[in-house]
Amino acid sequence: xxxxxxxxxxxxxxxxxxxxxxxxxxxxxxxxxxxxxxxxxxxxxxxxxxxxxxxxxxxxxxxxxxxxxxxxxxxxxxxxxxxxxxxxxxxxxxxxxxxxxxxxxxxxx
Amino acid sequence: xxxxxxxxxxxxxxxxxxxxxxxxxxxxxxxxxxxxxxxxxxxxxxxxxxxxxxxxxxxxxxxxxxxxxxxxxxxxxxxxxxxxxxxxxxxxxxxxxxxxxxxxxxxxxxxxxxx
Numbered sequence: 001x002x003x004x005x006x007x008x009x010x011x012x013x014x015x016x017x018x019x020x021x022x023x024x025x026x027x028x029x030x031x032x033x034x035x036x037x038x039x040x041x042x043x044x045x046x047x048x049x050x051x052x053x054x055x056x057x058x059x060x061x062x063x064x065x066x067x068x069x070x071x072x073x074x075x076x077x078x079x080x081x082x083x084x085x086x087x088x089x090x091x092x093x094x095x096x097x098x099x100x101x102x103x104x105x106x107x108x109x
Numbered sequence: 110x111x112x113x114x115x116x117x118x119x120x121x122x123x124x125x126x127x128x129x130x131x132x133x134x135x136x137x138x139x140x141x142x143x144x145x146x147x148x149x150x151x152x153x154x155x156x157x158x159x160x161x162x163x164x165x166x167x168x169x170x171x172x173x174x175x176x177x178x179x180x181x182x183x184x185x186x187x188x189x190x191x192x193x194x195x196x197x198x199x200x201x202x203x204x205x206x207x208x209x210x211x212x213x214x215x216x217x218x219x220x221x222x223x224x
Contacts, residue, residue: 034212043199044152046212089152096142096167097213101151 004092006100013080013107020076021103023090027071032093035064035075038102039086047075047088080107112136115200115216122190122223130185130219132200140203141183142213143167143175145196152199158183190223197221 005024013019025033032051036044048057053068061078077084087104091097113134122128132141143155144167154167156175164175172194174186187194197220201213 036212043215043217044213046214049212091152095165096140096154096157098154098168099144099152101149 004090004098004100006088006090006103008103009101010104011106013105015081015107015109017080017107018076018078019080019105020074021088021105023073023075023100025071025073025090025092027068029094030068030071030092033066033068033073034091034093034097035073036089036091037086038089044089077105080105082107082109113200113202113214113216115198115219117219118217120219120221122187122221124191124223125189128187128190128221130187130198130200130221132183132185132216134181134183134202134214136202136204136214137180138202138204138214139180140205141177142201142203143173143183143185144199144201145169146199146218147196155185155198187221190221192223195221195223 007022034049035047037047038044048064050066055066057064063076066073085107087102089099089102091099116131139160142157144152146152153169155173158164158177161177161180177183197218199218200216203213204211
């Protein structure tokens with residue numbers, strides 16, 4: 001089982017702030033790195049699936065980068081909005097996804 | 110046409126009882142997964158299946174049984190429920206197991222309480 005670590009565990013920012021989270025994973029035998037957004041009382045929803053070193057993905061104000069050689073990925077949110085409040089999960093793929101514990105983001109007006 | 114549905118949404122059962130959580134997907138995805146969510150642990154893989162009649166253990170399989178006689182269904186059975194199995198259970202599916210550019214699609218979850 002690969003050990004996926006996320007930091008920080010939680011984050012509280014003001015509306016309009018930009019923020020970023022870190023996901024670290026063992027870089028050996030890398031297949032793919034996934035990011036999910038998980039709102040309270042809902043199910044996790046896929047944001048990005050990244051497979052290549054140097055990958056950069058973007059969806060609106062959210063973007064992610066991947067470094068497979070050193071085993072980390074960053075998720076960035078530009079100009080955070082209250083609706084961005086959620087837990088953000090990253091997961092590394094072995095035979096199935098192995099999830100980190102997530103970063104809980106709270107954006108207040 | 111919810112895509113992937115779990116039932117029941119909530120279940121309370123007694124210690125020692127057998128209980129089955131259902132998962133049904135309408136996309137004919139090859140891969141299906143069961144995760145449990147516990148405070149302090151995040152999502153942990155219980156079992157997964159790459160196709161009908163093919164299942165494999167995940168990180169925390171003890172006390173659980175799965176079957177996959179049809180591609181669209183992946184039930185999870187707790188043979189003799191224990192309080193430590195109180196959790197929220199999520200089923201997920203993926204077209205090709207995530208080794209391409211496809212994410213997992215999750216069901217709405219089943220909140221199970223064992224008393």
